[in-house]
Amino acid sequence: MKILHFHDSPHIHGGATQYLTQVLEELSGASDENHLFSLGSSIDSGNISSQYNFKYRWAWSPLQRRRDFFGIHAPLASMLAQAIETVSPDLIHIHNCSHFRQTVFSTILYSKPKSVMTVHDFSLNWDASPQCRNAGFKGILANLANRPQHEKSRRTVLDAVDMFLCPTRALMDGLQLPTLKSRIHRLPIQPTAHCELPGDKLRIFFAGTLFASKGVDILIDALAKLNDTHDFEAEIAGSGDQLGNLQDKVAHYCLNSKVRLLGQLSSSQMNEAYSRSNLQVLPSRVPENSPLTVLEAGSRGRASIASHAGGVPELITDDRGWTFQSENSDDLANKLQYIANDMKLLSVKGENMRKWVSTEFDPATHWAQLQAHYSDLIS
Structure with missing residues (x-):
């Protein structure tokens, strides 16, 4: 053909x-x-x-x-x-x-x-x-x-x-x-080998283009609020026209020791970053269709928290992860604090997501x- x-x-x-x-x-x-x-x-x-x-x-x-x-x-x-x-x-x-x-x-x-x-x-x-x-x-x-x-x-x-x-x-x-x-x-979505979920603290991962529509600034605002109550690490992978603004925002909140901007990653580097994480975040301002990072993280037993818009609620049900009100950093921060207070939820919802992705995708x-x-x- x-x-x-x-x-x-x-x-x-x-x-x-x-x-x-x-x-x-x-x-x-x-x-x-x-x-x-x-x-x-x-x-x-x-x-x-x-x-x-x-x-x-x-x-x-x-x-x-x-x-x-x-x-x-x-x-x-x-x-x-x-x-x-x-x-x-x-x-x-x-x-x-x-x-x-x-x-x-x-x-x-x-x-x-x-x-x-x-x-x-x-x-x-x-x-x-x-x-x-x-x-x-x-x-x-x-x-x-x-x-x-x-x-x-x-x-x-x-x-x-x-x-x-x-x-x-x-x-x-x-x-x-x-x-x-x-x-x-x-x-x-290609199935991946089991990878142990880190359980010491929230280890957050975002991967995508660094454009305003992806809402990474909303994530950083939420992390600044989370920093008052919980220890965490966050890694942000990708490139785009908002990189400089995001670096400035991280510095403004004095989060340089906790938030790392990784740039564009290769496939092997992406796999390593997923392995280091226990929660994938997608804070998009625009409705997403079927975001690959949610599914790729899910195939590795990582649950996601994402803006409640577009196709996300279809992918992330209550038993497979969390959603938050789009463009609301307070709601995202509150959800992150809730997860940090009960880390066992990460493994339960992550495993549910892994099983669903392996069947449906x-x-x-x-x-x-x-x-x-x-x-x-x-x-």
Whole structure:
């Protein structure tokens, strides 16, 4: 089978890019032929037969940039159409597309191959869209201009995609995707060997991009409150534009001896960091879909505490971890103090999470389902 994959942000080392890398490896091992069309940067992989990389030439005029991003950007449409014609794929698999939606999905809509989209976030909803502004009079004016464009591109997505694969029920329902075109498709989480859970004190771990949307500043605010009553250690892995601000905040609270910013970690370093921890934290401001760190920590017997939004409550039930009110550092601090006062809960809920992840997110089941979905589309 010949598949043309589309991804708009391979430079962001988040869940969508990690999943695409897994898909490429698995399909290549099954003797399928992978091709990739991406925006901004390429992917270094031996599992890709050909790559097409579109780099936007930044328009000087703000009005022209708006036309390019929200309308039909002819150079991108032409390059994508040419790639589809040259590759002549059996189907197109879209992994992430929040930029140039109108261009990308209009081009796919009028091409011959069937298309499947793994939905990684809630940005098809206006309230979760990066185009939605929440501050001041300028925000109101921006929303008046942006919302109609967002709704137009959403309609194009719904028309262009033949099958939506959603890692959580919350995502499928929250986006109000067409029932007949949508499937629940849990992410593949590789089982890991048992690793003893540290029990001396709270050992907190966060891994992800250091953008404002991930809410790491909320975590640090909560840790400053926890510092008044309990001993702990926290490690923060990842890179992003908030790194400097987070370093300043850690220094401001005099937490340098307890909070370590690790930078971007390799797979082996991530595994070591998970092993050192006994609680994974996800303080996102935005609704998360099926966050990999929650599942990867769970596969290692580590429970999580995360913002109560998006797909998180579906993953973290009362017997498998904790949730807290989004953007509320006081609530997070109170929950952390509660956990620190009864450390036995970490092993109980961590083991419950491990058992659930091993059953619900079995890799062999995931890949068999993906091949079945592909076959259904092209038949």
